[in-house]
Amino acid sequence: MKNHLIKCEHVMNKNGLCKIIFIIEEKTAPFCARELDEAAAALSEEGLEVLVIRADGHEKAAAREIPSNASALYLADSAALFQMLRSSGLPAAGYLHAGRNGESFKGAAYLVERPQDIDRDSYQKIYERAAGLPWTIAETARCLIREMTVDDVESLYPLYEDEQARRFLKPLCPDHDKEREIVKAYIDKVYGLFGYGMWVVIRKSDGALIGRVGFETSRKKEAPLGYLFRKDCRRQGYAFEVCDAVMRFAREELGFTGEDAAPLLTAYAEEENTTSRRLLSRLGFMQAAEGACDASPRADERTLCALPQTAAGDQFATPRTDVRTLCTLPQVDEGALSVAPEAACGKASVAPAAACGKASVAPAAACGKASVPPAVPAGTLRYVYRPADRGVQ
16 A cells, blocks of 8 residues: 555644755756756745755765754755765755666655655655654644654553553553653654554643554555543543544545555454444444454564564554554665655655665565464454444534
């Protein structure tokens, strides 16, 4: 499945990108001058300043010429310049054009092509990823849904403290430092490779982390919904409010429709978990036929580690994988992700960088094996999203 740069509003997450700085080697400048002029014109209409700096190819000289700006995204058209920016701690990505089609950008998370066709929101996403900032996923009347950060770890533990949650979940690691390593690996590998996963729910009134919500990445043909809310925040409408927002996000931005090889939205709930089952019905899910599930293998988190499978999800709906499966990850190929405009929808998409001459980078490539999604355990019911059958909200 193709990863996507995701369009959403940046309301509370004020990671302000103000400028795009292109660092171009003098000898290659004629190959990209026209598209950079077009990019500057297009992005200025969206409130972004574009600066083009021509470097002579000498890193030390270039370093003196490049301004340091925490609110800028730096795009370099040579591997040497990219590494210089990266070693300086600046948020950077590679830039491919007619004069640099064969360039190999080791360690680059994204490669940009045709910059004039990429919108501001996509540049914002590249900037946030390069700067190590979380992506904002959606906003509701009371909550903000965003990616996890390592700083969130201490706030995750209260979600799992009550007996009801422990009935359906395995706990976080008792060693908080180890849990931070797991979360960091999850951010780097799952968010970076898939563009989605499990996120956190922040209450806007006080900034408190009150839950988790998101989609499992391990099944090729389906994306199971999972969610968990802190005990004192249950039965207040948060679950429906937040899950409804991320379901809409999954359909409209991630393209999870179940059509044309896109994943189908599903959910799993224990038979005795009547609270979850009622909520899933309200969200538009219907119970699937007994035994029906996606058994097609797909590279996922479990392919990237040497840990036994652990259960996840939450006190309500329960997908069968979890951030704790991400403990000991090998370094994924430095093959970059390529950002190119997607003509079909006008959005920029992220895909493995074939332009670099590298094979597609997927989790399976890191260890050479595929993972098989676990069978649905006895007593667990599978639900499938059916929008036509959605009831009254």
